[in-house]
Amino acid sequence: MAMNLHDQMMAQTRLAQTRRQFLTSGKHLLGGAALTSLAGAGLASLVDPANALASPGAMPMHFAPKAKRVIYLHMVGGPSQMDLFDYKPAMNTYFDKDLPESIRQGQRLTTMTSGQSRFPIAPSKFAFQQYGECGMWMNSDHLPWLSKKADEICWMRSLHTEAINHEPAITAMQTGNQITGRPCLGSWASYGLGSMNDNLPAFVVLVAIPTNREQEQAISSRLWSAGYLSGEHSGVSFRSSGDPILYINNPPGVPDAIRRRTIDGLNALNQMTYQSLGDPETHTRIQQYEMAFRMQASVPELVDINSESQHIFDLYGEDAKKPGTFANTALMARRLSERGVRFVQVYHNNWDHHANVATRLPDQCKDVDRPCYALLEDLKQRGMLDDTLVIWGGEFGRTIYTQGKLTKENYGRDHHPRCFTMWMAGGGAKGGTIYGETDDFSYNIVKDPLHIRDFHATVLHLLGFDHERFTYKYQGLDQKLTGVEPAHVIRDLIA
Template identity: 65%
Template sequence: MNEITRRRLLAGGARGFGALALQQLLSADAAKPQLPNFPPKVKRAIYLHMVGAPPQQETFDYKPTMKSWFDKDLPDSIRQGQRLTTMTSNQSRFPIAPSVFNFKQCGQSGAYVSELLPYMGKMADDIAIIRSMHTEAINHEPAMTFIQTGFMIAGKPCIGSWIAYGLGSMNRDLPTFVVLNATHSNPKANVQAISARLWSSGFLSGQYSGVALRAAGDPVLYINNPDGVPPEVRRKMLDGLGQLNQMEFDRLHDPETRVRIEQYEMAFRMQSSVPELTDLSKESEATYKLYGDDAKKPGTFANSVLMARRLMERGVRFVQIYHRGWDVHGNLPEVLPSQCKDVDQPSYALVQDLKQRGMLDDTLVIWGGEFGRTIYSQGKLTDKDYGRDHHPRCFSLWLAGGGIKGGTVHGETDEFSYNIVRDPVHVRDLQATLLHQFGINHETFTYKYQGLDQRLTGVEKASVVNGILK
């Protein structure tokens, strides 16, 4: 009779759990619907997230009647007892703060766009503006997590990971999902912290997580060989490591071991693909003129969106760009113009550049924050200075590209930009629409986890926003 030692018992148990994990992975893959479910409108997407929440009253939701309400209290009939943040809930007054910035009607659509965004105004007929976005989250952390993952608590896969999992790669030498963190120019801007949880693959395999490209140093950590290590030595080392990992997989059947093997191989291929990708020296002067002078400065928003276009050209499916500094609780008239200047021309340039290259028809561009801002001022209010608190009840966002009906303004808020009065769009509706443009039915695109058929849009009702689609 063979003696059962502690080591053998633990090894046997590990193999058993590994087999269960592999069985769950294989069953989830087998249950995944064949994608796309129907002919897609787009192959790839660029999501421009303005971290901190741009105020809709200063960007796309024009409220001229508020001029006569300066410093008057927000009526209780408008607030309707709705939840406030702790930053303003103890205020004795809620004084109306009309925007100090002007708007004008733009394009054939006549959409109102702020003077702070003149370039976006020039492309009013290319974009669909949604003025009736809303969410339940009232603070940045849960709100960003919600709009990116469909859940307010971290741990679920983000949109880019769902797309990578469902549709796979179009370029074996680059990641399917790439993340860029852009700098902001105003040192007085209130900056929200973000972390890799926003581009995590959650319960999906680690291979579907976003890969963050850095603006300084090596674009990806440890992508280059150490000094004195030639490529052939690196190749030999990876071959040996691959054999060890394969032995580990054969013993424990842990699917993440397979992922590790594939990621090492991807990293080796990226040693050739990434330097070419990040070398912008061959871009024309006409391109730099289109994107603006900041496009030559690594890490800026202009540089990041130009990099996103290059990633799209090379077959990356999903690019997420974060631009921070939009949390305008105070000094709004001083801080907001520089925030808008950072992103206005580059966002316009991205859409026009994609159009000129024949790529806009199958590329989706999304621009927006995680919630809106209050019409009343947080703290002091003067005719030249004010700030706005968080407001989940309504905010504005725009989309452009494949299948989007340019020149559309969807949804409407009341005269205070406080409540939605027509065509509300929940963040889940936005997620359902993004998947729909990729040819994916959000209700059937699921992954079995913890005994549930998990999906990006959750269990509550979500609808495709047909009003902005061709």
């Protein structure tokens, strides 16, 4: 008997299966058969291949979490730690003197400064002041709002990484590895925690547009990829203008009823394929079609900030009313978190200050200072800060020596992976902690080094997961965010 079209397609697909796909599907079938033989036919429905390969949702936690959700504010380009948080007054006497070889110790430089004949030291031109009972030194010229939160923030001044250029550095910061293709932190959070709102993704990405756009870095969807995890754990990018998500609205002349029937038809075809092959990505496709349909109703309400009170705009500033600004993005991050989104990733560009620090750094601070304060205060007022972890930082730091021409009024700084500063607040982070110390040149770490692997392990711990046991089987290995090198939870950062 001649096969129908669907059966022909299924036969061709089976022939195209890789050996790994075939063995993986066989693993589930054999496991189901064994369980059925041991427990009786009554459990047959529990080991149905469709159920066995379905997304497991939330993973079993290893211990009680301190954070239910994360808002990660990534400053793309590498903020200058010695111009913001790592006060180095001794450098004032070193102005225009070369960086001592005893400090550099032959360490790797980028091609942008490795050819310089000199490495003249550029002390920060900004004023600093101590804030809070913790006595945190901060840029008092341009961080007047954030400084009010000094005792609620956990300061980490000894982050370090092996990556010295943006592409591998930001990839390592987001995924734990300099090589692309791994799941990012947001995807791991989605995989582990599952969703709290069926009408919104578990992982959302927002890109804020900086006021100063002098030297922006490329930002692409690879940074919020799920890698080898199921595609449903990829970040969903919301746009700052036009439709918040491409194609979320029905085309002209297509009512919801027709869209519903179309999706039902597609889902029926996908379900036939899924039952024949058991490919989990087909199941993901079904879930994503359904999610997209539900988001048509939930997203318009989400992005309409007119319901916010004047008190909120007084808190965040009037820029919060302007789509695409960092203030608006911070407000949107709170609205997403409030509605059950597990992980909100925010990117703010133009922190790559190879030149013109005197103008660009104040512009960047003006963008983020008040909104960061407002976000923490807003979450606190709503009773959300205790279980919302807010993270701020870049992919590396900057050099104490200048790149290019040095004057007392202006200078530039190259990439520096040896030490940089990040901060966390809420979600179990220990406020008022100042962790790690660098030398007088903010060049080498002299106390409590904190590798990005340790940072990732600590974040996972706050979410309720042991980074050693929080794994995903891929290519025969138990893959994990922290990789194969040693990583440690830093207990001093945890409240």
